[in-house]
Every structure is written in structure tokens, then in C-alpha cells.
Amino acid sequence: MADRWQNTMEHAVSAARRAGQVVCEALQDDRKVMTKSSSVDLVTQTDQKVEQLIIQSVKEKFPTHRFIGEESVAAGEVCVLTDDPTWIIDPIDGTTNFVHTFPFVAVSIAFSVNKQVEFGVVYSCLEDKMFTARRGRGAFCNGKPLQVSGQEDIKQSVIATEFGSSRDPEAVDKIFTSLKNILCIPVHGVRGAGTAAINMCLVASGCVEAYYEIGMHIWDVAAGSLIVSEAGGVLMDVEGGAVDLMSRRIVAANNGTIAERIVKEIDAFSPPRDDDPPPQK
Ligand code: LIP
Numbered sequence: 001m002a003d004r005w006q007n008t009m010e011h012a013v014s015a016a017r018r019a020g021q022v023v024c025e026a027l028q029d030d031r032k033v034m035t036k037s038s039s040v041d042l043v044t045q046t047d048q049k050v051e052q053l054i055i056q057s058v059k060e061k062f063p064t065h066r067f068i069g070e071e072s073v074a075a076g077e078v079c080v081l082t083d084d085p086t087w088i089i090d091p092i093d094g095t096t097n098f099v100h101t102f103p104f105v106a107v108s109i110a111f112s113v114n115k116q117v118e119f120g121v122v123y124s125c126l127e128d129k130m131f132t133a134r135r136g137r138g139a140f141c142n143g144k145p146l147q148v149s150g151q152e153d154i155k156q157s158v159i160a161t162e163f164g165s166s167r168d169p170e171a172v173d174k175i176f177t178s179l180k181n182i183l184c185i186p187v188h189g190v191r192g193a194g195t196a197a198i199n200m201c202l203v204a205s206g207c208v209e210a211y212y213e214i215g216m217h218i219w220d221v222a223a224g225s226l227i228v229s230e231a232g233g234v235l236m237d238v239e240g241g242a243v244d245l246m247s248r249r250i251v252a253a254n255n256g257t258i259a260e261r262i263v264k265e266i267d268a269f270s271p272p273r274d275d276d277p278p279p280q281k
Contacts (some may be wrong), residue, residue, distance in 0.1 A: 094195030110222030120223030200224025
């Protein structure tokens, strides 16, 4: 049966690849670093330039579509997901890695209709790995099918997570409590690529059994969430139950057994949601 969004997804893949080329070229240049919510929440002119390149290329072809872009939201645009066709864009997932030339950076593009992700694209630029998923049609890396790990035993697992950009002592305490609890299950190891999108692609690829985090944003995980699901994985909130992509909380795992075991160890908290109204000035 013809896929209504195939042509749209092909545009997303081309846009992600072009964006990735710009990111890789910019890695050779002197990067002008700016900050957003704190001194460790970094952004560069390349983040802003790449997001605009993607948005302009989409607008030319799909003028009625809507956008949720990391840097557009940072510039004051609302972060609200409607039923309209919406592109959810992180131009450089792993901006801190990009600034420090730590070799994991990704362009993440998700496409949502009726509040459901129809396709996800994550381009790991330096690895030249194009991760894609179309709802109900599987997940792939450079065209090869992806399948999550078959591991059911948490003590035989490697888990991915990130410390995030909050330096609030209470939040950091909870992040480290969760990390200690999980490490001491014990698990084989804990890893972090420095980008949620690539961490989720590592789950989909069977390289790690799960990724969890509190503090990332919808643009970091929207594409990866479908890639994980279509590779046979599961998504869950950090306190169990359905994941809410606007909540800034996620567990993405190879199966429910591993996901539920991780949930038991997380010292949960609730950061401001992505769709919270901006604070009154
Ligand atoms: C990053 C996420 C990561 C999180 C970082 C940051 P960015 O996204 O991918 O999971 O821990 O704080 O939010 O800012 O590089 O696009």
C-alpha cells in the first residue's frame, strides 16, 4: 500500500544529511559558543543556522506544516504539539560534544501528525549513520534493519544515561542517586554518548539495553522514540506508565522487564515541561 508520508520522509532524510554536512564542516572552524538557560547550556551559530536551513527547506515544500525547533523555542516560539503536521527538530543533538569536538553529534528530525510520530530520522554525522523509522514499518541504520537486544537480565546489561545541563544541587543529587542505584544492581556498565538521540539509536541497535534521562527535551527524543519502538523496544515514563514526550522524562529499553527494573531504581523528579507556559517576565 502506498505510504502517504514516504515522500515527506525522503525530504527529511535529505535535509538531515545536508545539515550533517554543514555540522561536520563547522567542526573544522572556530565555533562561537553562546549560552541559553545557564553557563553549561550551550548553543552555537551552527545550531541556529542548521535549524533555519532545515525549516526553510521544509517550508518551501510543505508551507502549511508547523515546527518545534530547539533554537526556535529558545528564541521564544511556543513549544506546543497540535494535531497539525509538525516537524520536531534538534539541529545539533550533542551541542556540548560539538563545542568540545567529542565525536558524537546528531541531527534529529521527527514528524508528527495528530500528536503521533509518523517518522523519525537521526543522522549521526561523524559516524555517517542515518537512522530512520516509519511508524509500523520498522527501523533502519543506513538501510539495514535494526533490532533491540534480547537481554532480559539487567545484571547482564549496559545502560545509557546523561547527567544533563541542570546544576541544581537537588536535581544533581537525584541524578546521582539514580546512577548509583542502577550501577549497583549491578549492571555491566553505564555509558553516555552525550546526545539523547544517539543513545536511543544505541538502544535500537542492541548496543545498550536501555537509556533513561530526566531533563532532556522533546526535540532530543521524538525521532529516537520511534526508532526504538520500531526496533522492538519499549518507552516508559521514569515512574512507570506511558511516556509523555513533553515531560522531559524517559526510559527507552529493549523490553518491559528491563524498563520496569530501571524505573524501580530512579529517584524521580519533574523538571518544568517543554509545553509549560513561559515564566511571566
Ligand atoms: C542534549 C541532550 C542530552 C542532555 C543534554 C542536552 P542538546 O541536547 O541530547 O541528552 O543530557 O543536557 O540537552 O542540547 O545537545 O541538543
